[in-house]
Amino acid sequence: MSGRTPLGSLPAGFTHRRRRGAELFLLLLALVVGIGAYAAVGIGVEGEVPVNIVGYGGWLAGLCLGAHVVVRLLAQYADPVILPIVAALNGLGLAVIHRIDLGKLAKDKDATVLAGDQLVWMTLGVVLFAAVLIVLRDHRRLQAYTYTAGFAGIVLLLMPLVPVLGQEIRGARIWINVGPLSFQPGEVAKVCLVVFFAGYLVLHRDALALAGKRFAGLDLPRARDLGPILAMWGLSLAVLVFQRDLGSSLLFFGVFLTMLYVATERPGWLVVGSSLFLGGAYLGYLLFPHVQSRVEAWLHPFSADSNSFQIVQGMYGMAWGGLVGRGLGLGDPTMIPIAESDFIFAAIGEELGLTGTMAIIVLYGLIVERSLRTALVCRDAFGKLLATGLAVVFALQVFVVIGGVTKLIPLTGLTTPFLSYGGSSLVANWAIIGLLLRISDQARRPMPDLTADEDGPGQDDATQVVSLR
Amino acid sequence: MNKPIRTMALFCMLLFAALLANATWLQYVSAGDLNARGDNNRVRNAEYSNKRGAILVGGRAVAESVAVRDEYKYQRVYRQPFKYAQLTGFYSYVYGRDAIELTENDVLSGSDPRFFVERVVDMVGDNQPKGGSVSLTIDPDAQSAAFAGLQDLGDRAEGAVVALEPSSGKILAMASSPSYNPNLLSSHDFGAVQDIRQDLLADEARPLLNRATQEVYPPGSTFKLVTAAAALESGEYTPDSLVKGGTPLAFDSGQPLPNENGSDCGGSRITLTDALRVSCNVAFGWLGLQVGDDALREQAQAFGFGDTYLRDLPRQAASRFPTGDLEPVYQAYSAIGQYEVAATPLQMAMVAAGIANQGTTMRPYVVDEVRAPDLTVLEKTGDEAYREAVSPAVARQLTEMMVAVVDTGTGTAAQIPGVQVAGKTGTAQSQADRPPYAWFVSFAPADDPKVAVAVMVEDAGVARDTISGNGLAAPIARSVMEAVIDP
Numbered sequence: 034m035s036g037r038t039p040l041g042s043l044p045a046g047f048t049h050r051r052r053r054g055a056e057l058f059l060l061l062l063a064l065v066v067g068i069g070a071y072a073a074v075g076i077g078v079e080g081e082v083p084v085n086i087v088g089y090g091g092w093l094a095g096l097c098l099g100a101h102v103v104v105r106l107l108a109q110y111a112d113p114v115i116l117p118i119v120a121a122l123n124g125l126g127l128a129v130i131h132r133i134d135l136g137k138l139a140k141d142k143d144a145t146v147l148a149g150d151q152l153v154w155m156t157l158g159v160v161l162f163a164a165v166l167i168v169l170r171d172h173r174r175l176q177a178y179t180y181t182a183g184f185a186g187i188v189l190l191l192m193p194l195v196p197v198l199g200q201e202i203r204g205a206r207i208w209i210n211v212g213p214l215s216f217q218p219g220e221v222a223k224v225c226l227v228v229f230f231a232g233y234l235v236l237h238r239d240a241l242a243l244a245g246k247r248f249a250g251l252d253l254p255r256a257r258d259l260g261p262i263l264a265m266w267g268l269s270l271a272v273l274v275f276q277r278d279l280g281s282s283l284l285f286f287g288v289f290l291t292m293l294y295v296a297t298e299r300p301g302w303l304v305v306g307s308s309l310f311l312g313g314a315y316l317g318y319l320l321f322p323h324v325q326s327r328v329e330a331w332l333h334p335f336s337a338d339s340n341s342f343q344i345v346q347g348m349y350g351m352a353w354g355g356l357v358g359r360g361l362g363l364g365d366p367t368m369i370p371i372a373e374s375d376f377i378f379a380a381i382g383e384e385l386g387l388t389g390t391m392a393i394i395v396l397y398g399l400i401v402e403r404s405l406r407t408a409l410v411c412r413d414a415f416g417k418l419l420a421t422g423l424a425v426v427f428a429l430q431v432f433v434v435i436g437g438v439t440k441l442i443p444l445t446g447l448t449t450p451f452l453s454y455g456g457s458s459l460v461a462n463w464a465i466i467g468l469l470l471r472i473s474d475q476a477r478r479p480m481p482d483l484t485a486d487e488d489g490p491g492q493d494d495a496t497q498v499v500s501l502r
Numbered sequence: 503m504n505k506p507i508r509t510m511a512l513f514c515m516l517l518f519a520a521l522l523a524n525a526t527w528l529q530y531v532s533a534g535d536l537n538a539r540g541d542n543n544r545v546r547n548a549e550y551s552n553k554r555g556a557i558l559v560g561g562r563a564v565a566e567s568v569a570v571r572d573e574y575k576y577q578r579v580y581r582q583p584f585k586y587a588q589l590t591g592f593y594s595y596v597y598g599r600d601a602i603e604l605t606e607n608d609v610l611s612g613s614d615p616r617f618f619v620e621r622v623v624d625m626v627g628d629n630q631p632k633g634g635s636v637s638l639t640i641d642p643d644a645q646s647a648a649f650a651g652l653q654d655l656g657d658r659a660e661g662a663v664v665a666l667e668p669s670s671g672k673i674l675a676m677a678s679s680p681s682y683n684p685n686l687l688s689s690h691d692f693g694a695v696q697d698i699r700q701d702l703l704a705d706e707a708r709p710l711l712n713r714a715t716q717e718v719y720p721p722g723s724t725f726k727l728v729t730a731a732a733a734l735e736s737g738e739y740t741p742d743s744l745v746k747g748g749t750p751l752a753f754d755s756g757q758p759l760p761n762e763n764g765s766d767c768g769g770s771r772i773t774l775t776d777a778l779r780v781s782c783n784v785a786f787g788w789l790g791l792q793v794g795d796d797a798l799r800e801q802a803q804a805f806g807f808g809d810t811y812l813r814d815l816p817r818q819a820a821s822r823f824p825t826g827d828l829e830p831v832y833q834a835y836s837a838i839g840q841y842e843v844a845a846t847p848l849q850m851a852m853v854a855a856g857i858a859n860q861g862t863t864m865r866p867y868v869v870d871e872v873r874a875p876d877l878t879v880l881e882k883t884g885d886e887a888y889r890e891a892v893s894p895a896v897a898r899q900l901t902e903m904m905v906a907v908v909d910t911g912t913g914t915a916a917q918i919p920g921v922q923v924a925g926k927t928g929t930a931q932s933q934a935d936r937p938p939y940a941w942f943v944s945f946a947p948a949d950d951p952k953v954a955v956a957v958m959v960e961d962a963g964v965a966r967d968t969i970s971g972n973g974l975a976a977p978i979a980r981s982v983m984e985a986v987i988d989p
Contacts, residue, residue, distance in 0.1 A: 139573070291513075295506040335539075345541075351529050352536035353544045365544055383544075387529040391522055398518040405511045409504055417503050421510060428514040432521060441524040 049410075049477035052113035053105050059117030060097050067093050067124015070361060074132040077362020077384075078139075092152065093124055096159045103163040107170075108474035112403050115473070118396050119451055119466050123155055123459070125393075126452035128361070129373075129380055136367035147373055147454050154456035158463030165467030172472045176415045179232025186225030187268065189218035190285075194275055206276045207446075219272075219281050220448075220461035223288075223426055224468070230289055231418035234296035238414075242297040265289045266309050270317070277323050280433050280445030284426065286310050291425045292418055331443035343370045347379035347438050351390070358386030373454040375446055378438045394435065397450070401428045404469050411476040420472045423465050550595060551575045555610040555633030555875065557590050557602055560642040565590040565603070567633075570690075578688040584681040585649040588712035589638065589815075589868065592684035596692050597699060601712070602636060602869070604816055609634045609872050616872075616880050632875035639672035639870040639883075641665075643985040644953070651957070651978030652679035661959035661975075662713035662847040665982050668855040668951045670885040671864030675955075675982055676848075682709040715818045718844035719958055722930025723781045723971070724941045725839025727853055727900065730778055730786075732793050732801035734896040739774055739789075741899050746788040747772040756831030759787040759838075762929075778903045779911030781927060783838050790837020795828045798837060804891040805853045805863060811888055812848065814868040821845035839930060851956035853891075854943040857904070858924070858951035861897035863888045905948050913942065915976035918984055922948035925979065927971030937961055942975035946983045953986040955979040 068090040075083035083089070097120045104111055130148045137144035169175070175182070193199035193206050200208040200215060208215050234241070269286035272278055290306040318324045330341035334348070346369040354364065366372045366380035373380075382390045404424030411417045430447055437444035448458040528536075537545050553576055557565040564586045567576040578593040580586065591601025599607055608614040612633040620631070648663035655661065658680060665675035686698045702710050711717060733739040748770035750760040760783065761767055767782035777785035790798060802823040803809070810818040824832065824842040835841035848866065856863035865888040872881040892900070904924030907913045913925040925944030932939065940962075945954035957975040964974070 291510055295503055295510065298503065298506050348528060349536055349539070349542045349544055351525075352533035353542075353548075355529060355533050365547055368544060382525070382529060387525060390525045390529065394518055394521045394525065398515070401514050401518070402511065405507055405514070408507050414503060417507065421507055425510060425514070428517055432517040435521050436524070439521070439524050439528050441520060 048479040049110055051109050053101075053109065056104070056113035056116060057101055059114065060101055060120055063117045063121035063124060064090075064094050064097055066121045067128065070125050070128035071131060073361040074128050074135065075362070077360055078132065078135045079362075089152075092156075093127070096120075096156060100159050100162055103166050104470060107166045108470050110477040110479075111470040111474040112407060112477070115400055115403050115466060115469060118400055119463075122393070122396060122451040123158075125381070126377065126449075126454075127151055127155065129366075129377055129384075129452070130454050132362055132384070133366055133373045133377075133380060135362070136365070140367060150456070151454055151459070154459045155463075157456070158460045161460055162463040162467040165464055166471060169468075169471055172416055172419060172468065172475060173413060175228050175419070176232045176235065179229055179236075182225045183229030183233065186222045186229055189222035189225060190268070190272060192218045207278050207281065217448075217455065217457040219276075219278070220455075220457040223281075223284065224423075224461055224465055226285060227288060227292075227419065227422035227426060230292045231415055231422055234292055234418055235415045238296040241293065241302075242299055263309075266306075266313065269310075270313050274317070274321070277321070278446060279317075279324065279327065279443070280430075280437075280447035283310075283314075283433060283445065284429050284447070287429045288422055288426050292422045295421050296414075296418055327443045327445065331440060334440065343376065344438070344440060344444055346370065347376050347382075348440060350379045351382035351439065354383040354386040354389075356387050358382070358384050358389055360384060375434060375444075375448065375453065376438055377452045377454070378435050378449050381452070382439075393452070394431075397427070397431045397435075400424075401431075403473075407469060407473040407476055411472055413475075416472045416475060420469060420476075423469055427465070546595065547574075549611050549613075552612060553632045554578065554593070555612070555635035555873075557586075557606075557610070558635055558637035559586070559640045559645070561637070562642075563635075564638075565593075565684075572690055574690055577690065578685075580684045580688070583683040583685050585645060585677065586640075587681045587684050588678045588714065589640065589676055590684060592687035594687045594695060594699075595690065596695050597687065600710075601815055602638070605814055606636045606869060606872075609636055612875065614872075617874065620875055634875055634880065635873045635877070636869055637871045637873065638868050639667075639674065640676070640868065641674040641986055644675035644982050645677065647981040647985040648675040648677040648978065649679075649681075651981055652677055652959075655679070655959060655962040655974065658707060658963060659959065660707055660713070660961040661957070663955065663957050663978060663982060664714045664848045664851040665953050665955045665986065666851050666855040666864075666866055668858035668945060668954045669864070671855075671866045671888070672870070672885075673866050673868040674953060674986055676712075676714045676868070678711065678713040680705075680707050680709045712815070712817075713958070713960065714847045715812060715815055716846075718819050718821055718846050718849075719939050719960065720930035720932050721839040721843060721845040721850055722928035722939060722941055723783075723786075723839060724850050724853070724926050724928035724943045724956075725837075725843055725845070726778060726781065726786045726928075727857065727904070727926050727943070728802050728805060729790055729793070729798060729837045730774065730903065731805075731857070731892045731896060731900060732797045733774065733789050734899055735801065735892055736793055736797060738792075741775040741903050742773050744771040745774055745777050745782075745785045746770070747777065747782055747785055749784070751784050751787045751834055753829075753831040753834070756829070759783055759831075759834050775903045775906055778926070779906045781907075781912050786838045787834035790833050791830055795824075795833045795836065798833075799823045799825070801891075802843075804889050805856055806849055806889065807845065811865055812867075813865075818848075819846055821849040839928060847956045847958045849956075850941065850943045850958070851954055852888075854924075854926075854945045854956060855951075855954035856889075856891040857897050857900045858945040858954050859897075860894040861892040862890050901948055904944070908944065912970075912972055913944070913976055915972045916942065916944050916980045916983075918946060918980060918987070921946050921983075921987060923980070923983065924948040924951075925976065927976065929970050937964075937966055938969050940969050940971045940974040942971045942979045944976075944979050944983065946987060953983050955982050957982075 072082045130151050134146045134148050192209050198209045200210050207219050269282045272282040293302045326340045330339045333339050334341040334345050361384050364383040366383050369376045401424050408417045408420035434447040434449050436442040448455050450462045554567040556563040565580050570577040591603040593599050593603045610633045612631045644665050652661050662678045689695050747767035750758040752758045807821045807823050810820050812818045822844050832841050836843050852863050865886040867883050871879050874880050901924050908916050908923045908925045912927045916923050916925045923946040928941030930939040940959040943956045945951045957978045959974045
């Protein structure tokens, strides 16, 4: 209609190039970022390149190249930009965590060192990434596990509420203890729930899309179709109420809402869902002092009775960084409490300046853009929904945490994907990237059979699903 | 499903655009305001780990930063701590800065915009920025004489000395007693710093106070110079005009104004010169009534009363002459520097310097030169006329009258062999329960003034009847003048 070719239906005869060479080149650049940052931290703090730079750099390079080889063998057509961006972010995150370790050690010889753990977690993440690509040869297989994934997601979400298992850290009950390990099941639940939403919505989107009443130019859904959205609303409110985790609550509900909108193409759902969420959030604000104190710290960070020391220190750090930053190792990021976790973005802002923070925001933006592009070219509805869901999870999480740290919105506890210290988050995000590359590989792969193309994607995926079962 | 996916892409783009805009706001637009906030430790830490510039007197550092092996890298060291405390101030991590360390902080820390080029070079060369240095107008010999003079009165003596170069306004000496040790406040042992500060604040003698500029005291008879100036400026009096001496001045209401020790000042009618020479209360009280409080007030303001003109040091107190229509008794007491008249020692040095400089007062200053980290002079403070207090003719007449005070009057203790000294004593009562203030203001040589001095001794712990301007204050003034005239 608009005269251009929509991305979803590519011109006949068009095939995506594999671009694995480009991916390798970008990965080398990403390694330069990661290893270079590690060396710069050593030079900045101790005046010399760290002695273990070869071992560290080799390990990082091995992980990246290993991931690349798996992609080259098992997902030849996958998007070539996503993996290098993730490698760059993860490498930079490791260097900054190492830098914060050094800062802590300078103040306290017995401080806990975290960079080593994080490298182990990254290794596990890459292994899981490879496992996803090896085990899952076609993302549509996941559709068979729709309800399993949904059940697993809810169980994982509720696990921290189990008395012995769950653990409350800094006001939020989102951790579980398994032996010596502590784990944030919400990060994995995120992936499970997106799989569940995609599978559920593919099956029920026609029913949900049936127009209800038209009101003020919007097609509002029928009352009986409100069931699942109300259930999801209840679940995210439960997360807010019982785990006191604003960020996850917003994340789950936001993802569900956008996937519902994409599946049904009805903006009416957005209106209904947003009003529900805003109403719930306002109720939460009225009822819970925890939420009120977060909002208070956001509105009046400099007022004396505001519980805003961390956010103010983060702002001071970023302001002190200015345009080009103090230089890696030359700032004082340990002045921000728990800088290695939610506030790693502020630590980066201090040492790499506005230049660094903008680069990181743009890198995240590129991951989201590449994922949504994957959703556009994907040929099956389940894949489209899954890719959109994963992209939006990513976008919302980045927005909520960076927006919180930079005082754009009230601060809610979420990790910065690939940068923050934290095993569950890192591993889960690598799995997400694995899923995205798998979908992307399927979407960009040339059509095996030209006759199948003529019916269009909508007809196509229904038959394919059956054939796979 | 592609249309809603595109909508979501747009939505995500908006989210990321908002993040970019907000990061720019935080790190660029409002960064300056955030960096300037008082509770921002980062800026302070960074400032502490730079090499701060020195404060120089006569080419030698009285305050400098030396490298130490702790997390702050540099320790501020004051070479002659007590002597220069009120000028250098302190540089404390916990309590901030004072005096020159405060007012010249931009230069000393290197953040002054004039160092822009140096900072860019430092940044490119990956060097820590260095601060510039500040050299003071202080004459080290005069400062030593001033400080020693106060010290000789006793450790707990309270008083201040200010010396000015009349022709330029340069502050040649500024000492206040009791003093304190800024090294202790600038230590990196913050617990000890806290204790020291508690002690200093609890001390009733207020060692942190710069008595030369930050507090006003009744100037007593030294204010008679202002009254005499007002009378001479009115054109109705000359140094030889006869004024009332003798019996106490009586009023319709209020305490009669007697002379010191009940003397008659040498007769019932005496010359104005003699009245100043013997510091005759009756004569100046009477004179104050004749010229009126408006003329006195205007003359006081012409010398700088009511104003804060010192830019280089913080918290200058404004000297004051009472406002409003005064009853005769208060007019008379004000004319001899009592009642509510109050002046800083710096102000009384300004009166002497103005008379010495042919009636024109110069704006006092203590920062002579600002130097870049490589010691090139960036800025030299220029002399600036402040106010024309009296005409040159009146200044000459006042000088002669002041010479008579030192030669044969109440100020003989300030005599310097071979040098003509002009001066005026003062002994001011405030409350009955505290000792009087002993003052001396002077300049020398009278024909070509090089230095004007004001000395104020608030409490020297000596018996009440031995306190006098001539006895306590004039010897200090003399030694400061000697230090400047023949170094």
